[in-house]
Amino acid sequence: MKCFAENCLRERALGQRNCSFSLKTGLHIPETESFTMSHYKLTYFNLRGRGEIIRYLFAYSGIKYEDYRIEWADWSSIKPTIPFGKVPILEIDGVIIHQSLAIARYLAKENGVAGKTPLEQALVDAIVDTIDDFMSMLPWAEKDHDVKQRVFDDLLTNTAPGLLQDLEKFLGNKNWLVGESVTWADFYWDVCSTTLLSLKSDLEDSNPNIWVLKRRVQALPAIAAWIQQRPKTIL
Amino acid sequence: MSGKPKLTYFNGRGRMESIRWLLAAAGVEFEEDFLETREQYLKLIQDGHLLFDQVPLVEIDGMKMVQTKAILSYIAGKHNLYGKGLKERAFIDTYVEGTTDLMQMILTLPFSPPEAKKKNLPLIIEKAKNRYFPAYEKALKQHGQGFLVGNQLSWADVHLLEAILMVEEKESTVLSEFPLLQGFKTRISNMATIKKFLQPGSQRKPQPDDKYVATVMKILKEG
Numbered sequence: 001m002k003c004f005a006e007n008c009l010r011e012r013a014l015g016q017r018n019c020s021f022s023l024k025t026g027l028h029i030p031e032t033e034s035f036t037m038s039h040y041k042l043t044y045f046n047l048r049g050r051g052e053i054i055r056y057l058f059a060y061s062g063i064k065y066e067d068y069r070i071e072w073a074d075w076s077s078i079k080p081t082i083p084f085g086k087v088p089i090l091e092i093d094g095v096i097i098h099q100s101l102a103i104a105r106y107l108a109k110e111n112g113v114a115g116k117t118p119l120e121q122a123l124v125d126a127i128v129d130t131i132d133d134f135m136s137m138l139p140w141a142e143k144d145h146d147v148k149q150r151v152f153d154d155l156l157t158n159t160a161p162g163l164l165q166d167l168e169k170f171l172g173n174k175n176w177l178v179g180e181s182v183t184w185a186d187f188y189w190d191v192c193s194t195t196l197l198s199l200k201s202d203l204e205d206s207n208p209n210i211w212v213l214k215r216r217v218q219a220l221p222a223i224a225a226w227i228q229q230r231p232k233t234i235l
Numbered sequence: 236m237s238g239k240p241k242l243t244y245f246n247g248r249g250r251m252e253s254i255r256w257l258l259a260a261a262g263v264e265f266e267e268d269f270l271e272t273r274e275q276y277l278k279l280i281q282d283g284h285l286l287f288d289q290v291p292l293v294e295i296d297g298m299k300m301v302q303t304k305a306i307l308s309y310i311a312g313k314h315n316l317y318g319k320g321l322k323e324r325a326f327i328d329t330y331v332e333g334t335t336d337l338m339q340m341i342l343t344l345p346f347s348p349p350e351a352k353k354k355n356l357p358l359i360i361e362k363a364k365n366r367y368f369p370a371y372e373k374a375l376k377q378h379g380q381g382f383l384v385g386n387q388l389s390w391a392d393v394h395l396l397e398a399i400l401m402v403e404e405k406e407s408t409v410l411s412e413f414p415l416l417q418g419f420k421t422r423i424s425n426m427a428t429i430k431k432f433l434q435p436g437s438q439r440k441p442q443p444d445d446k447y448v449a450t451v452m453k454i455l456k457e458g
Contacts, residue, residue: 228262232388
């Protein structure tokens, strides 16, 4: 996005009217009347689910967005109108982006929490995908209750511990999963572990450092405020 | 001024417990001032803090709120626990009245004479099993979602969980005929803020004992 001042071709950060050069030096006219902020609309269900990482990024960045939550009754009429028929989607000034992790990665990059170098960004992506691999194994849409329960129990009892041990080892004594500051990998860990704990609370009994990290994420003021404010849903 | 709501009440459940539950469910930290002597209570009245000379008193957002239901209503509305729109609110109010009626019976039990206590407890359990729990089991069945109203946690769900646990303390098998309520109890108990409140060390209060009853009577000089 271009700086709004006359003759200035520098990039401006999302949420800023002017490039940081002009903000620092005061060499440009700061505002024009035709200025408008980008309009963001998130469409998802009234769940944390795959939308929550996006909501975390908006909360952390302070960017205002429309948090549109579809009612179940309306889904069948909305679904055909969405390019790939799946939510979450994020509309930015009318452009639709789908795929929760792609959306999250975009917002993370725009707001400096994607990883500070290409290498760190790769590590962040790897961690996110690792966590996401496990979350995707759970049969959320299984209609047979007994099968669903059995598979959930099996994965949470037999597979989850291995993932958590690996995360614990990867985190070690660091404050954040990747690099010296928080990234969206840490956010994704908090988002997913909230759901994991609600399904199997004793997962918290081992691998202490990853749970300390979870509390650390939840203590970030913007995240704490969002957690308190958000609709309370099971998933 | 910490900005946290401040609760003034006896050091026990009573009428304040539902308020503690709701604040906890909303993830709101709160402070507590316990009434231990009659002098404290009289001073509160003298200083004009108690509109009807009664507790619970909750100081919140610059207001000195009294009347349990009003306080709960305010917290629910403020923290997105009162449904969406007037009709969902109406359902929540209905359900909360039911659980209030049920919990009220248990609340007053310790303050009744021993013979009355012995007679009333089985009647309360019977009402729970024949009137209230069937009603909530039906409500869950008809609504067909994880919550009593809408598709997110509301005051009605928190209040129902509190009521279930309270009755179970008196008779542990009370939910045996109500599978949906059993599932409801597990699901809601596992939600992060509720789970935290259910863990030891939280501000949840234990069942009233003789000492609590004596303290309340002394402070209010009743009987």
